[in-house]
Structures are given as C-alpha cells and as structure tokens.
Amino acid sequence: xxxxxxxxxxxxxxxxxxxxxxxxxxxxxxxxxxxxxxxxxxxxxxxxxxxxxxxxxxxxxxxxxxxxxxxxxxxxxxxxxxxxxxxxxxxxxxxxxxxxxxxxxxxxxxxxxxxxxxxxxxxxxxxxxxxxxxxxxxxxxxxxxxxxxxxxxxxxxxxxxxxxxxxxxxxxxxxxxxxxxxxxxxxxxxxxxxxxxxxxxxxxxxxxxxxxxxxxxxxxxxxxxxxxxxxxxxxxxxxxxxxxxxxxxxxxxxxxxxxxxxxxxxxxxxxxxxxxxxxxxxxxxxxxxxxxxxxxxxxxxxxxxxxxxxxxxxxxxxxxxxxxxxxxxxxxxxxxxxxxxxxxxxxxxxxxxxxxxxxxxxxxxxxxxxxxxxxxxxxxxxxxxxxxxxxxxxxxxxxxxxxxxxxxxxxxxxxxxxxxxxxxxxxxxxxxxxxxx
Amino acid sequence: xxxxxxxxxxxxxxxxxxxxxxxxxxxxxxxxxxxxxxxxxxxxxxxxxxxxxxxxxxxxxxxxxxxxxxxxxxxxxxxxxxxxxxxxxxxxxxxxxxxxxxxxxxxxxxxxxxxxxxxxxxxxxxxxxxxxxxxxxxxxxxxxxxxxxxxxxxxxxxxxxxxxxxxxxxxxxxxxxxxxxxxxxxxxxxxxxxxxxxxxxxxxxxxxxxxxxxxxxxxxxxxxxxxxxxxxxxxxxxxxxxxxxxxxxxxxxxxxxxxxxxxxxxxxxxxxxxxxxxxxxxxxxxxxxxxxxxxxxxxxxxxxxxxxxxxxxxxxxxxxxxxxxxxxxxxxxxxxxxxxxxxxxxxxxxxxxxxxxxxxxxxxxxxxxxxxxxxxxxxxxxxxxxxxxxxxxxxxxxxxxxxxxxxxxxxxxxxxxxxxxxxxxxxxxxxxxxxxx
Numbered sequence: 001x002x003x004x005x006x007x008x009x010x011x012x013x014x015x016x017x018x019x020x021x022x023x024x025x026x027x028x029x030x031x032x033x034x035x036x037x038x039x040x041x042x043x044x045x046x047x048x049x050x051x052x053x054x055x056x057x058x059x060x061x062x063x064x065x066x067x068x069x070x071x072x073x074x075x076x077x078x079x080x081x082x083x084x085x086x087x088x089x090x091x092x093x094x095x096x097x098x099x100x101x102x103x104x105x106x107x108x109x110x111x112x113x114x115x116x117x118x119x120x121x122x123x124x125x126x127x128x129x130x131x132x133x134x135x136x137x138x139x140x141x142x143x144x145x146x147x148x149x150x151x152x153x154x155x156x157x158x159x160x161x162x163x164x165x166x167x168x169x170x171x172x173x174x175x176x177x178x179x180x181x182x183x184x185x186x187x188x189x190x191x192x193x194x195x196x197x198x199x200x201x202x203x204x205x206x207x208x209x210x211x212x213x214x215x216x217x218x219x220x221x222x223x224x225x226x227x228x229x230x231x232x233x234x235x236x237x238x239x240x241x242x243x244x245x246x247x248x249x250x251x252x253x254x255x256x257x258x259x260x261x262x263x264x265x266x267x268x269x270x271x272x273x274x275x276x277x278x279x280x281x282x283x284x285x286x287x288x289x290x291x292x293x294x295x296x297x298x299x300x301x302x303x304x305x306x307x308x309x310x311x312x313x314x315x316x317x318x319x320x321x322x323x324x325x326x327x328x329x330x331x332x333x334x335x336x337x338x339x340x341x342x343x344x345x346x347x348x349x350x351x352x353x354x355x356x357x358x359x360x361x362x363x364x365x366x367x368x369x370x371x372x373x374x375x376x377x378x379x380x381x382x383x384x385x386x387x388x389x390x391x392x393x394x395x396x397x398x399x400x401x402x403x404x405x406x407x408x409x410x411x412x413x414x415x416x417x418x419x420x421x422x423x424x425x426x427x428x429x430x431x432x433x434x435x436x437x
Numbered sequence: 438x439x440x441x442x443x444x445x446x447x448x449x450x451x452x453x454x455x456x457x458x459x460x461x462x463x464x465x466x467x468x469x470x471x472x473x474x475x476x477x478x479x480x481x482x483x484x485x486x487x488x489x490x491x492x493x494x495x496x497x498x499x500x501x502x503x504x505x506x507x508x509x510x511x512x513x514x515x516x517x518x519x520x521x522x523x524x525x526x527x528x529x530x531x532x533x534x535x536x537x538x539x540x541x542x543x544x545x546x547x548x549x550x551x552x553x554x555x556x557x558x559x560x561x562x563x564x565x566x567x568x569x570x571x572x573x574x575x576x577x578x579x580x581x582x583x584x585x586x587x588x589x590x591x592x593x594x595x596x597x598x599x600x601x602x603x604x605x606x607x608x609x610x611x612x613x614x615x616x617x618x619x620x621x622x623x624x625x626x627x628x629x630x631x632x633x634x635x636x637x638x639x640x641x642x643x644x645x646x647x648x649x650x651x652x653x654x655x656x657x658x659x660x661x662x663x664x665x666x667x668x669x670x671x672x673x674x675x676x677x678x679x680x681x682x683x684x685x686x687x688x689x690x691x692x693x694x695x696x697x698x699x700x701x702x703x704x705x706x707x708x709x710x711x712x713x714x715x716x717x718x719x720x721x722x723x724x725x726x727x728x729x730x731x732x733x734x735x736x737x738x739x740x741x742x743x744x745x746x747x748x749x750x751x752x753x754x755x756x757x758x759x760x761x762x763x764x765x766x767x768x769x770x771x772x773x774x775x776x777x778x779x780x781x782x783x784x785x786x787x788x789x790x791x792x793x794x795x796x797x798x799x800x801x802x803x804x805x806x807x808x809x810x811x812x813x814x815x816x817x818x819x820x821x822x823x824x825x826x827x828x829x830x831x832x833x834x835x836x837x838x839x840x841x842x843x844x845x846x847x848x849x850x851x852x853x854x855x856x857x858x859x860x861x862x863x864x865x866x867x868x869x870x871x872x873x874x
Contacts, residue, residue: 003775004485005552008536013549014479015556023467023477030460035834037811037841040460042451044582045482045568046502048441065483067538068503068530070572075526082519089512093505096533099445101504112450115442119452121855123843131482135507145481158816158844163827171834285824289831338440374474379595387722390600394726397472397608404474406560407595418558 010136010144020366021359022147025176026129029149029350032172036164038127038151043108045131046099051111053094054337059305060104063134065144066097073098101133105150106308106334106347113154114338123156125164141357150328152347154335162189162282162312162330165348166296167289169326173316174291176355180362183293185318185325187286189279190302192309192329194263197270198300202244208236210307212244217303220322224249251300259283259298278312308334314348321358326350371401373426374419376408381432392436447573447581457803458796459584462613463566466586466787469609473601475564475588480545482568483536488548490531491774495743497541500571502581503534510535538570542587543745543771543784550591551775560593562601578794587765589784591772599626599719599749599767602785603733604726606763610753611728613792617799620730622755622762624723626716627739629746629766631700634708635737639681645673647744649681654740657759661686688737696720696735715749745771751785758795763787808838810863811856813845818869829873 007013014022030040046067053061069077077096081087087095102108105128113124128150136142151168153161170187177183199209215230222230224245231241247266254262260276279298287296304313304327313329328348336342373396375389382389386405393403408429409415416427428437444450451459467477483504490498506514514533518524524532539545542565550561565587573579588605590598607624614620636646652667659667661682668678684703691699697713716735724733741750741764750766765785773779810833812826819826823842830840845866846852853864865874 003488003491003548003551005548005775007481007548007552008483008485011481011483012479013481013552015553016476016478019477019479022479035837035839037809037839039453040456041453042449042456042459044444044448044450046445046448046570046582048445051440054440065507066505068505068534070502070530071526074530078518078526078529081515082522085519089508089515092515093507093511093533096530097505111440111442111444114440115444115450116452121859122846125841133483145483156843160814160823160842160844163823164842167827167831281820281823285827288824288828338442372474377597383718386597386600386718387725390604390722391725394604400472402472402474404562405597405601406593407597409559422558 008144010138012143012145018356021364022356024366025352025355025359026149028175029129029172030127032175033127033151033168036125036151036168038125038168040127040129041109041112042130043102043105043112043128045101045133047102047108047111049094049097049100051107051338052100052103060134063103063136065101065133065135066093067099067101068096069098102130103134104132105130105148105349106152106331109150109152109154109347110335110338110345113335113343117339117343122154123161124154126150126152126154128152141353143353147352149350149352150347151349152345154343154345156346157332157344159278159282159285159312161344161346162278162314163285163289165328165346166282166286166314169314169316169328169348169350170286170290170294170296172350173326173355174294176359177318179367180359180364182318182358182362183291184295185316186295186297188297188299188302188315188317189282190299190304190313190315191275191279192304192311192313193271193275194259194267194279194300195303197263197267197275198247199244200270201267202247203237203240204244212236213303216301217305219248219301224252248301257297259300262298262300275311282312304329306331312346318358321354323354324351325354325358368423371426372404372422372424373401373428374404374406374424375428375430375436376406376412376415377430378408378432382430382434385430385432389430389436445581447575449580449582455793458801459793461803462789462792462796463586465612466566466609467564469612470564470588470605473562473588473605475562475605477564477566478546478549479567480539480542480549480565482538482570484539484545484548486531486534486537488544488775489537489540495745497571500540500573502538502570502572503530504536504538505533506535539567540571541569542567542585542786543589543768546587546589546591546784547772547775547782550772550780554776554780559591560598561591563587563589563591565589578790580790584789586787586789587784588786589782591780591782593783594769594781596715596719596722596749598781598783599715599751600722600726602765602783603719603723603751606751606753606765606785606787607723607727607731607733609787610763610792611731613796614755616804617796617801619755619795619799620728621732622753623732623734625734625736625739625752625754626719627736627741627750627752628712628716629741629748629750630708630712631696631704631716631737632740634700634704634712635684636681637707638704639684640674640677641681649673650740653738654742656685656738661689685738694734696737699735699737712748719749741766743768749783755795758791760791761788762791762795805860808863809841809859809861810838810865811841811843811861812865812867812873813843813849813852814867815845815869819867819871822867822869826867826873 228245259279263276308331309329310332311330316326330346518529665682696716700713745768746766747769748767753763767783
C-alpha cells in the first residue's frame with residue numbers, strides 16, 4: 001500500500017506560522033463580534049442533500065461533495081444504480097449518497113434556526129466560524145476547503161440589523177488590517193429592490209433581470225462602456241440599454257452620491273421612497289460607528305450573485321486587490337423555506353481566506369511579547385537531572401513563559417540556530433554540572 | 438422540495454451556550470500547550486482513501502465516510518460498478534470515491550509531517566484541534582462528527598517526549614476541571630513492550646497477544662476474575678491464564694507500585710531493564726511538574742486499542758466516569774510508512790467531547806466579568822435618534838462592554854426578561870425624549 005504525502009487535491013495543510021496568523025485573525029473577529037452581542041453557534045460540516053440542492057446555493061450547488069451511503073443503504077443504492085442503466089452520473093451519484101458537505105454557512109444557519117428557534121432569542125445574532133467545501137477547479141488562492149466567518153441577525157426586520165452588521169464587520173476588518181498598516185477600505189451598500197426598480201424603469205422585462213445583473217456585475221472589470229456593449233451584444237434593445245447605463249453614468253457624475261436623490265431621478269415610479277431612506281439612515285448610523293478611514297457609500301451597481309437576497313446588499317473592497325473581502329445582504333424569505341414561516345434575516349460574511357492572503361502579502365508578524373526559553377539537555381551527562389530541569393520549566397511556564405525542553409543534539413549549533421529562528425531567545429545547554437539560569 | 442430541520446444523523450448543532458463552553462475549554466488547552474512550546478497545525482478534513490485504509494486506523498477504518506468522485510471520474514466509476522456485478526458494496530463504494538473524511542488526527546499528522554518535514558523543526562511539537570468523523574452507531578454522548586485535541590512530538594526518541602506530553606495534558610485538564618471544583622484525576626502509564634513481555638512470560642504465543650490484550654482491556658469492567666474466566670472460555674490454557682492473571686494480582690497487592698520491581702518479578706527474562714527505568718524516570722519527572730491532586734501511576738493492565746503503539750502508552754481516567762478522558766502513546770514506526778524512513782513519535786489525545794460532557798454535568802458557568810448592556814429603541818418615537826444610540830454603543834464597545842441595540846418590541850416585558858436571562862444587566866428603553874444613561 002502506497003501512502004500519499006500531499007493533501008487531497010485543492011486542499012491545504014497549514015504550517016505553524018500559517019496557523020498563528022489564522023488563529024490571531026479569528027481571535028480579533030471573535031472579540032469584535034462578541035462586543036456587538038453576536039454569539040457563536042456551530043453546525044456539522046455534513047448536511048442533508050435535500051437541503052443543499054433546493055436552489056438555495058445558486059451556482060455552488062454544482063460544486064457539492066457528496067458523501068456515500070454505508071452498509072445496507074449503500075447496497076440498496078448500488079442495486080438501483082445497476083438496474084437503471086440510463087441514469088446519468090448526477091442522478092446515480094445522488095442515489096448513492098445520503099449527505100454532502102456544506103458549501104456555505106447560510107443554508108446550515110437557516111436549518112439550525114428552524115430547528116432551535118424556541119431556544120433562541122429574537123432577534124438572534126449569530127456568529128459562525130467554520131469550514132465549507134466546494135469542488136471548484138483548484139487555482140491560486142482558491143481552495144476546496146476554506147474557512148468562512150459569518151454574522152447574521154434573524155428576526156429583526158428593521159435597518160438596525162444592517163447597521164450592526166456593517167459596523168461590526170467594518171470594525172473587525174479595521175482592527176485586523178491596521179496591524180499591517182492599512183486602515184482604509186470601501187464598504188459598498190446597495191439594494192436589490194433599487195436594482196430591480198432601475199431595470200424596470202429602463203424598460204427591461206422581469207425575466208431579463210438575472211442576465212442583465214450578471215452583466216452589470218462586471219462593471220468593475222469591463223467598465224461602463226463594456227457593460228453597455230455586452231448588453232447590446234446579448235441582444236437587448238439599444239434604447240433600453242442606453243437608458244439603463246445612463247442611470248449609472250449620471251450617478252457617477254453626481255457629487256452628492258445621495259441614494260434618495262438618485263432614486264428620485266431614475267426609478268421613483270417603480271419603487272417607494274423607503275429604500276432610499278433606508279440606505280441614507282444605514283449609512284449615517286454606520287458612519288457614526290466606524291473609523292473615518294473607512295469609505296462607506298451607496299453603490300447602485302452592486303449586484304451580489306446569490307438570488308436569495310431581498311433588500312439591502314453589501315460588499316467590501318480594498319485597494320490593490322480585485323476581489324471583495326466581505327459580502328452580504330438581507331434575505332427575508334430563506335428562513336421560511338425551512339421553518340414554513342418567514343423570518344426577516346440579514347447577514348455579512350467575511351472572506352476569511354482572502355483576509356489571510358492580504359495579511360501575508362503585507363508581511364504580518366506576530367507581535368510577540370511572550371518570553372521563549374529552551375533547555376537542551378545532554379542526555380549522557382545530565383539524564384539524572386531531567387526532573388530538576390522539568391521542575392524549573394514548570395515554574396517558568398506557570399509564569400507565562402513559553403518553555404521547550406529537548407535533548408541536546410549532536411549538531412548543537414544547528415539546533416540552537418533553528419530555535420533562534422523560531423524566536424527562542426534564552427537557550428541553555430544543560431550538562432551534568434550546569435547551573436540552571 | 439422538503440427541507441429537513443434536524444442535523445444529519447448522529448451529528449450535533451451547538452447552541453450559543455454550548456459554543457461558549459467549547460471555546461473556553463479550547464482556549465485553556467491552546468494556552469497551556471502554547472507554554473509547552475507546541476505549535477498548532479492544520480490539515481484538511483478530507484484525506485486520500487489510500488491513506489485511511491492502510492491499517493493505520495484499526496477498527497476505525499470500518500467507520501469511514503467516503504466522498505464520491507465527481508464529473509467524468511464518477512462516470513468512469515459508475516461504468517466500472519455496472520460492469521462488475523459481483524463487486525460487494527465495500528469494493529464498489531471505493532470505486533466511486535476518491536477521498537474520505539478523516540477518522541482521527543494521527544494519520545493526517547503522519548502524512549503532514551512526511552510532506553513538510555523540511556520546513557519543520559526537530560523535534561516537532563504539534564498541536565492539532567480538529568473535527569474527525571466516524572460512521573458509528575449513534576448513541577448517547579457519541580457523535581459521528583466530534584472534536585479531537587492532539588499533541589504529538591515527532592523526532593524525539595527520548596523519554597523527554599513522554600514527560601512533556603503527560604505534563605502538558607495533565608496541566609491542561611487540571612486547569613479545565615478546577616473550574617468545576619474537580620482537581621484530581623488519574624494518569625495511567627503503561628508500556629506495550631512490558632505488556633508483550635508479560636504475555637510471553639506467561640507462555641502465550643505471539644499470535645495470541647492481540648486477543649489476550651482485548652480481554653485484558655476489560656479489567657475495569659469485569660475485574661480480575663472476569664478476565665481470567667473469559668481467557669479460559671476463549672480456550673487458552675488454564676495454567677498460562679493463571680500465571681498471567683497472577684502477575685496483575687501480585688502488582689495490585691504490591692504497595693510500592695514500582696515498575697522496575699514488577700518487571701523483575703514477572704518478565705525480566707523477556708525484556709531489558711530499559712522499559713522499567715523509562716517508566717520510573719517518566720513518572721518522577723512528570724510528578725515534579727503537575728499538581729499533587731493528580732494521581733500518576735504505572736498501570737501494567739493498560740492496553741490501548743491502536744496496534745500502532747510501540748512503547749509507552751497513557752490514559753487518563755476520572756472519578757465517577759467510566760470512560761477515559763485522554764489517551765496516547767509512542768508510535769515509532771507509523772511516520773515511516775509515509776516518509777519511507779522511521780521517525781520516533783509520541784502523542785497524547787484529549788477526548789474533547791467527553792471533557793465537555795463532564796463540564797456540563799458539573800454545571801460549568803461562564804465567569805463573566807464582562808459588562809453587558811442593551812438599548813431597546815422605540816422605532817416610532819426614536820427612529821431619528823438611532824445614529825446617536827449607535828454612536829454611544831460604539832464608544833461603549835470600544836471600552837470592552839458587550840452592547841446590543843435592537844428595536845423595542847411590543848412585548849417589552851418579555852424582551853427585557855429574555856435579555857436578563859442572557860446576562861444583560863443594563864437594559865435601557867430609548868424613546869424620542871429618553872436621556873441615554
């Protein structure tokens with residue numbers, strides 16, 4: 001039997017220095033969200049296949065890792081597969097599986113809330129930190145198992161939920177990034193209702209919205225003219241397209257960047273004033289809570305891919321990186337699919353792996369005030385003294401010092417150098433007659 | 438499509454109070470092990486099937502969750518399954534899977550070490566905290582996904598590894614349990630070499646050892662006579678059995694409990710003096726490091742199930758609970774199966790879920806010095822003031838206070854009571870004219 005040394009394709013091993021950074025960032029996130037009254041919950045990494053394939057996950061549903069049935073259930077499944085020669089791989093695969101690995105933390109949260117709602121406060125402020133799995137094509141910086149940090153507020157229909165989520169996420173990221181000298185980033189706030197109203201006002205039909213939004217979402221990459229050209233190439237009426245793109249052009253040139261005024265000028269006939277007022281109030285309250293270095297703005301071009309969003313949507317971008325580092329929004333109708341009864345819900349998810357990438361790029365170093373000490377014991381002359389050495393180590397550890405005790409190696413010079421590289425500043429070789437420092 | 442509210446069979450959702458306890462215990466474990474110089478690493482929850490089915494996992498290999506292949510690989514696998522009608526479920530299941538969920542942290546550690554050994558110090562002191570998966574029959578307190586906390590030292594052939602592992606694990610558990618008023622437990626130290634030497638000395642053949650040890654392992658439950666009876670019922674020669682059981686009876690009556698003397702009397706012909714000296718030195722050094730309330734003893738009846746152990750073995754038991762709460766030992770030949778070159782290794786694993794069970798049984802409560810404050814805003818009269826309220830909340834959060842801001846509900850009395858139950862002591866209702874506290 002040959003053993004394989006590398007991790008499973010697309011997955012990561014973490015070296016000690018990786019884990020130090022990850023644990024540090026998670027600590028800041030937990031502490032910040034704790035101050036906002038979010039409480040951490042946990043769900044299994046496996047979910048019922050039925051819950052994951054109900055169109056809650058959009059494109060991610062294609063990337064599910066399915067877990068095989070076992071024992072008699074597997075036998076039954078295999079029999080079925082052998083009898084139905086015509087079944088495609090997807091169908092046959094599902095016959096043989098009874099669960100799958102979660103691809104996000106939102107579906108498990110909705111299941112969890114519906115299962116435990118009688119034991120949870122309303123509104124419920126949940127923090128989730130957990131691994132999710134997607135059988136994506138592996139590429140640089142993209143992994144098949146990765147960590148997500150989500151906060152969600154279930155049961156608050158008011159904009160207070162949005163304000164808390166934006167402020168908490170911004171503050172957590174701010175605290176993380178200032179350590180590498182970056183204090184600013186941009187929080188984009190949009191609204192699905194405004195997005196739809198603008199499309200309607202430009203003359204698009206409702207069944208065209210999805211494709212129009214997918215193209216609009218490329219604004220960052222292909223620019224305003226690129227969006228216009230691609231919409232026209234996709235066969236949309238040039239008049240509608242020009243009107244639609246004109247809205248965004250107008251907003252770009254509007255110095256006030258005011259959401260209410262923008263709605264008034266573009267789609268007031270299609271939408272109440274509520275969405276504009278909401279955004280203004282959200283921006284104003286969040287502004288009062290977060291660092292001045294953070295840009296906070298209404299962004300009518302913001303799309304966010306997940307179809308379950310029903311209102312406000314958010315995204316955070318940072319200079320010099322083309323990807324977003326956090327995203328979320330309001331999804332008032334998803335919990336209802338599990339509970340049978342709708343509950344207002346709003347969430348914000350940090351792209352944890354991307355944060356780690358940036359922190360590493362920018363050269364984060366552990367701020368180590370911890371004293372590190374090593375005793376290297378010569379096992380020939382001092383093996384009778386190890387109890388003394390360990391007793392000394394115990395006393396120092398009790399005082400908070402990080403202490404390593406190990407046999408002195410033949411190549412002592414290399415051993416000492418290695419420990420120095422790891423930050424051990426007090427290194428003592430212990431022979432039979434050595435006085436302990 | 439019907440959604441399922443409960444977790445996948447045998448798996449757990451964690452409520453906020455569960456997670457508070459779990460995070461607290463993990464924090465103590467991380468801090469303690471950190472002082473001993475263990476550094477945390479991480480591996481994916483998925484492993485290559487080849488690595489998990491190489492007889493490294495003993496009985497656990499039967500409990501593997503396999504992950505289905507995808508796309509063209511799945512198609513090829515299905516074709517193979519349809520063509521080989523005679524293949525059993527296990528064989529067919531493996532044709533369709535390319536990875537599986539890890540059932541412990543030891544196999545992934547060996548793979549990890551072999552993959553990264555050039556980037557790691559020697560000896561390497563690893564801390565792993567992660568979830569493992571076993572398709573066990575679900576029962577009370579036993580789950581199909583559960584957390585393990587392992588420390589391992591790879592590359593130290595000396596007893597210093599054992600001493601560090603025993604002291605670190607004992608200290609972590611001591612710090613955890615004193616919070617619920619329990620300061621004592623028992624650390625059992627045995628040795629596979631002594632176990633085998635005793636069996637040889639009693640006259641058993643080498644191919645009988647495994648079964649003999651399985652029966653010996655039941656000593657706790659069925660007692661000395663029970664072990665004797667079961668050995669005889671299993672067809673072993675009564676003379677050998679009496680001699681064998683006599684060893685343990687003698688040890689039980691020996692007040693000194695001295696390992697070296699015991700070996701001298703029972704199996705000195707089958708084993709060098711080394712094992713006895715090792716155990717004495719380990720017990721003496723560990724004794725100097727840990728609380729006097731912890732019992733530390735040589736236990737010749739200790740077996741530990743995993744066949745990969747080659748020397749010292751450990752287990753921790755606690756009064757009033759029949760299960761062990763930690764276990765481990767030396768496994769000098771397992772890393773070699775991955776590396777192609779043996780490396781000495783020794784590990785100690787905390788049964789994290791069992792610790793949690795005990796802490797909950799004994800009524801652990803969060804020691805909360807954190808101030809908790811809630812603002813309940815009347816959205817009719819005070820919606821224009823939310824920016825002020827949030828600014829106040831931000832200032833208090835910056836000072837470390839846990840602050841919740843939420844809309845005042847119609848049933849304000851119930852809302853306040855719920856928050857009080859969660860530990861919120863300062864609760865203020867905010868109307869249009871309320872002066873903020």
